[in-house]
Amino acid sequence: MIKEIPAVFGSVFAPEMPIAKFTNGAWQETAWQSSDKLELHPAAHCLHYGSEIFEGMKAFRHDDHSVHIFQLDAGVERMRQSAAALYLPVPDAKQLKNMIIELVRRQAHFVPDRRGAAYIRPALIGTESVVGAAGHPSHDALLYVLLSPVGDYFKQGSQLRIFVETEHIRCAPHMGSIKTGGNYAAALPWTMIAEEKYHAQQVLFCPNGDVQETGASNFILIDGKTLITKPLTSEFLHGITRKSILQAARDNGYTVEERHFTVDEIVQRVSNGAEAVLTGTAAVLSPVTHFIIDGNELVVQSQAEALKLRKFITDIQYGDAKDSHGWLTKVCDCAA
Numbered sequence: 001m002i003k004e005i006p007a008v009f010g011s012v013f014a015p016e017m018p019i020a021k022f023t024n025g026a027w028q029e030t031a032w033q034s035s036d037k038l039e040l041h042p043a044a045h046c047l048h049y050g051s052e053i054f055e056g057m058k059a060f061r062h063d064d065h066s067v068h069i070f071q072l073d074a075g076v077e078r079m080r081q082s083a084a085a086l087y088l089p090v091p092d093a094k095q096l097k098n099m100i101i102e103l104v105r106r107q108a109h110f111v112p113d114r115r116g117a118a119y120i121r122p123a124l125i126g127t128e129s130v131v132g133a134a135g136h137p138s139h140d141a142l143l144y145v146l147l148s149p150v151g152d153y154f155k156q157g158s159q160l161r162i163f164v165e166t167e168h169i170r171c172a173p174h175m176g177s178i179k180t181g182g183n184y185a186a187a188l189p190w191t192m193i194a195e196e197k198y199h200a201q202q203v204l205f206c207p208n209g210d211v212q213e214t215g216a217s218n219f220i221l222i223d224g225k226t227l228i229t230k231p232l233t234s235e236f237l238h239g240i241t242r243k244s245i246l247q248a249a250r251d252n253g254y255t256v257e258e259r260h261f262t263v264d265e266i267v268q269r270v271s272n273g274a275e276a277v278l279t280g281t282a283a284v285l286s287p288v289t290h291f292i293i294d295g296n297e298l299v300v301q302s303q304a305e306a307l308k309l310r311k312f313i314t315d316i317q318y319g320d321a322k323d324s325h326g327w328l329t330k331v332c333d334c335a336a
């Protein structure tokens with residue numbers, strides 16, 4: 001089993017990957033190849049017109065060494081929705097699931113112990129090589145899956161500073177729920193301002209005060225035993241971690257309010273002791289420590305409820321609590 005967890009999240013990969021081609025209107029059989037190269041025509045549709053989508057999931061190693069993927073079906077389903085939304089060939093659910101499971105099984109030694117997890121990154125790219133195809137979808141595509149041993153995305157116990165952006169949007173409002181690269185590129189200008197000017201790790205997009213999500217995670221306000229988060233719209237990514245945490249919170253007697261809320265409400269509640277968290281496959285559930293709003297710093301006074309909620313999820317992921325909703329897919333017993 002891998003001993004050292006790479007310092008940079010998602011920078012080291014298992015050496016092989018499954019790959020499937022879509023050509024002549026059909027998915028071809030899965031093949032296996034080295035994960036360090038991809039042969040692409042320089043005119044490939046994805047390189048010019050953004051026909052690219054991806055997913056993010058994690059595999060966890062339990063103390064008995066067995067390896068389990070968290071929310072595999074939900075990730076596969078969201079990938080199929082993203083593909084359909086960008087008119088890319090929709091992956092066959094069974095084929096994609098098998099690609100992921102087989103990769104984790106073959107490369108199980110890349111799944112670290114409970115200090116970390118293996119991040120699973122399926123990607124689908126349009127490969128038709130016609131630069132005149134700006135106005136039509138790619139007929140050809142490649143689907144492949146990377147596996148990367150990871151630790152914390154946001155270092156636990158250190159500051160998590162959030163810059164609150166009230167003028168700009170993360171991406172086009174009809175694109176937010178699609179996990180596509182262009183959305184991340186679109187958010188970069190504000191992310192860079194936040195980082196350079198305010199040393200903030202994430203931007204919370206709140207156009208006209210409406211609290212949406214950050215550049216790479218969902219946002220939940222926690223006030224006592226109540227969780228407040230935006231209801232699902234096309235403007236933001238429907239996080240699988242968000243959904244899992246809302247369910248785990250309900251299971252543990254919390255109240256969940258999925259409703260629109262504003263930056264003013266964050267200020268008012270956080271000033272009175274409420275907490276806030278970012279949620280995502282990479283972020284897991286990370287407590288916000290500071291907001292920067294209109295150039296002023298708002299300190300979050302406590303992270304206690306956040307850490308309790310984080311434990312509800314990580315206990316299930318690492319096999320310390322019962323997986324009562326069937327969120328784990330066991331891949332193998334995978335001795336170390």
Ligand SMILES: Cc1ncc(COP(=O)(O)O)c(C=O)c1O
Nearest residue numbers: 216217218237239240241280281
């Ligand atoms: C923009 C954005 N929002 C939210 C999330 C959280 O989604 P999930 O919990 O499915 O990882 C992510 C990905 O992690 C993301 O990139």
